[in-house]
Amino acid sequence: MTAKPPMKSGKSGAEVSEAIRQAIRAGELLPGMQIKQADWASRLGVSRVPVREALGMLESEGLLAHEPHQGYSVAILTQDEVKQLYLLRRLLDREIALSLVWPDAEALDALRAIYHEANAALEAGEIADWLACNDRFILAVYDLCPMEIVAGEAAKFWRRTETIRSGRIRYEWQHLKRETIQLTIARILTQLEERNRAGLKSALARLTKVRKVPAGSVAPKS
8 A cells, every 4th residue: 555644733623534534445444443543543544533434424424333432443344234225326327227317528537537547556566546536437337417406416335335345346456457446447338438327227237237256255346
């Protein structure tokens, strides 16, 4: 993982939460691992205030869990919870594909810029950076949906399944060609460029396809 420069004091809880999310993407923080406020405040060069804010934000998203007298840890999702979350995402993604407003030239350029940034991370072998671009891309697609509640719920479930998605991509990083991973974003971008709703629905549905991985566990594709 690329070393990140220390953050200056005064950074917001949102920025701290992104740093913690990046550690989850990189596999540095795995489900069940504790997150200590003092350690992260020292690591990022901030006070504990934005760290507490960040932990609260990530808990509200379902990405972290909090237990009295034990503190925060990366949430553990059961197989049944994963299936339910991806079912909900699949239903919401379908509605987004059918209702979103096609991006104009400016919006398409912004999506292409994220795609190219993701490809650069892919070439550099930076998994966490690629996953961050993937997050930005999908959330930008959700923002095209005029149904704010639907888009908001889709974004919430997307964030909550970060550990599952990150784990799957880290596995694929070792076993698949880079071109295969690249298609995760490319398929969706192509359908947006062509204004193909059926194709967009299919491309989004691939993100919630449950596939078997070694050890007999069940994990979504991305």
